Amino acid sequence: MNAAAETLEFQSEAHQLFQLMIHSVYSDKDTFLRELVSNAADALDKLRLEALRDENLPADVSDLHIAVEIDPENRTLTVRDNGIGMSRADVIALIGTIAKSGTAELRKRLAEAADPAASQALIGRFGIGFYASFMVADQVTLLTRPAGSGEGTRWESAGDGTYTVETAENLPQGTSVVLQLKPEDADDGLFDYTSAPKIKQIVKKYSDFVAWPIRMAGGAEAETVNSMKALWARPAGDVTADEYNEFYQQTAHDWNTPLETIRLQAEGTFEYQALLFLPRQAPFDLFLRERKRGVQLYVQRVFIMDDCAALMPEYLRFVKGVVDAQDLPLNVSREILQQDRQVQLIRRRLVKKILSTVKTMMSADPDKYETFWNEFGRAVKEGLLDDVENRSAILGICSFASTNDPERPTSLSDYVARMKEGQEHIYYLTGESRRGVENSPHLEAFQAKGFEVLVLTDPIDEMWVDAVRVFDDKQFRSVARGEIAFDAGPGAEQEAEFSGLLTWLTTSLSEHVKEVRLSSRLTKSPACVVGDTGDITPTLEKMYRATGREMPQIKRILELNPGHPLVSGLRDAFAGKGDDQVLAETAELLYGLALLAEGGELGDPARFTELLAAHLQKNLPMAQ
Structure with missing residues (x-):
């Protein structure tokens, strides 16, 4: 490794983000210290865990702590830990690169943020808290030596787009961050970060629950200025709402307060404590492949890992918090966790508690539930596919748009309570937008009879409705698949009148459809295209093809409205032995109109346009 000093530049996009963040984002400067203390605590956690895994690690773990030192004369503030430390390569990769993923997304979101509070809410999600130091410092120096190694590294930057990295000798184990504080803050008591009372106040506000001692020089010996009390281990009655909020903001790196706080404690054959939070706002990466998920895992108050996926299913990946188990081994691995009974x-208990909490929220605080569902409903519905054991409970907390009220979604329980006399099924229609679904000809007969239909427009809706068959003994039924048997449907006499036309159309359109039949679901439109009961929807078919999955051609069924003048006219023309070419073109146009009416895609738009233009021209009155 080259030990010489290097001067390097931040990546161009990262540099733009760096400047934007420094000058525009933080309105509460105090939070820089919370970020540095949090990083230091992570370093101590990692060293403690590494020492447990490797008994021969040559590192001192006898007095792990965080030290905060102030020097009013030289106007410096130092945050020091004796934790895991970093190598030169680590420093360049982790400190020299801002927001390794999501940089462009953060820049976009910052540009869209309407106020400083909205901007602040984005910081913790992108892992750039270290750079908050430049809100209060003209220069930042980082000195670090990895535990078990003799070679240290010095990193320094003035926030001007470059940084230097060089080898440093005789450094203690761990990391020190030295801030050369801005001179303009010296005369402002609110931002005098060389004031011991000010520093203690910030630590108490933001870092009181850190499990490691945070020490400040004072008198004969250093004073520990945080309580180090694990919030989840204290009796619920002894914890205030503000303490919960502060703990959530610290652990979740979120500027918002949590939407809901959930506590669990189990005793008996195995013991654990859990403190969970439902966020108020979905993270930007909720649906990104690279996202992290899971809660923090502790064993006997010893930090084990962040984002313990084994404790939280994918569809609840937004849940934050801590689980402290008493009986797991301290050197447990992610692989072992997946199999551990x-x-x-x-x-299982965490999931049931979260779902029951949301269920209670639905009735006890509808506004809070609405916020939850708007932010996380799409993710929760993934559980209808992945979590068969809790499928009924998940259905119980779902809300869906419906034709009953265009403004407010409905629960399935409320839908069932409103079902018309004689209605046997829960009707739904999937589509790409609410407007497209509401204008679909498939709804006509249902609207005429006053039957409520669920309007399902999330991509996940296309999949779970086929996996979930029943709610409250009522079957889910698509209004766009299978036959609908309404009382006012075609009778035997109409079937006889149209039989010849239907047979001819089935043959004429055989390239596109597998059957042409009379419809019970149309009242205004001339035709619609429906699927057989077991067919997948066209939208789902497109989704599969977009992922590169090969799909066989699925022919659907063309249904005709026998009461529509266009259909009855086509019947009469066919019975009167009209021109074969005109009949065939009209049949093709009728099928194309049905496809367009449901938001489908024409196989040959140019031919459809040509045919339509020709037919319109024939029916225009000739100029005199």
Whole structure:
């Protein structure tokens, strides 16, 4: 490794983000210290865990702590830990690169943020808290030596787009961040970060629950200025709402307060404590492949890992918090966690508690529930596919748009309570937009009879409706698949009148459809295209093809409205032995109109346009 000093530049996009963040984002400067203390605590956690895994690690773990030192004369503030430390390569990769993923997304979101509070809410999600230091410092120096290594590294930057990295000798184990504080803050008591009372106040506000001692020089010996009390281990009655909020903001790196706080404690054959939070706002990466998920795992208050996926299913990936298990081994691995029976039981109980909490929220605080569902409903519905055990409970907390009220979604329980006399099924229609679904000809007969239909427009809706068959003994039924048997449907006499036309159309359109039949679901439109009961929807078919999955051609069924003048006219023309070419073109146009009416795609738009233009021209009155 080259030990010489290097001067490097931040990546161009990262540099733009760097400047934007420094000058525009933080309105509460105090939070820089929270970010540095949080990083230091992570370094101590990692060293403690590494020492447990490797008994021969040559590192001192006898007095792990965080030190905050102020020097009013030289106007410096130092945050020091004796944790895991970093190598030169680590420094360049982790400190020299801002927001390794999501940089462009953050820049976009910052540009769209209407106020400083909205901007602040984005910081913790992108992992750039270290750079908040430049809100209060003209220069930042980082000195670090990895535990078990003799070679240290010095990193320094003035926030001007470059940084230097060089080898440093005789450094203690761990990391020190030295801030050369801005001179303009010296005369402002609110931002005098060389004031011991000010620093203690910030630590108490933001870092009181850090499990490691945070020490400040004072008198004969250093004073520990945080309580180090694990919030989840204290009796619920002894914890205030503000303490919960502060703990959530610290652990979740979120500027908002949590939407809901959930506590669990289990005793008996295995013991654990859990403190979970439902966020108020979905993270930007909720649906990104690279996202992290899961809660923090502790064993006997010893930090084990962030984002313990084994404790939380994918569809609840937004849940934040801590689980502290008493009986797991301290050197447990992610692979072992996936198979551990105790972890599986904890996970099962956590999931049931979260779902029951949301269920209670639906009735006790509808506004809070609405916020939850708007932010996380799409993710929760993934559980209808992945979590068969809790499928009924998940259905119970779902809300869906419906034709009953265009402004407010409905629960399935409320839908069932409103079902018309004689209605046997829960009707739904999937589509790409609410407007497209509401204008679909498939709804005509249902609207005429006053039957409520669920309007399902999320991509996940296309999949779960085929996996979930029943709610409250009522079957889910698509209004765009299978036959609909309404009382006012075609009778035997109409079937006889149209039989010849239907047979001819089935043959004429055989390239596109597998059957042409009379419809019970149309009242205004001339025709619609429907699927057989077991067919997948066209939208789902497109989704599969977009992922590169090969799909066989699925022919659907063309249904005709026998009461529509266009259809009855076509019947009469066919019975009167009209021109074969005109009949065939009219049949093709009728099928194309049905496709367009449901938002489908024409196989040959140019031919459809040509045919339509020719037919319109024939029916225009000739100029005199």
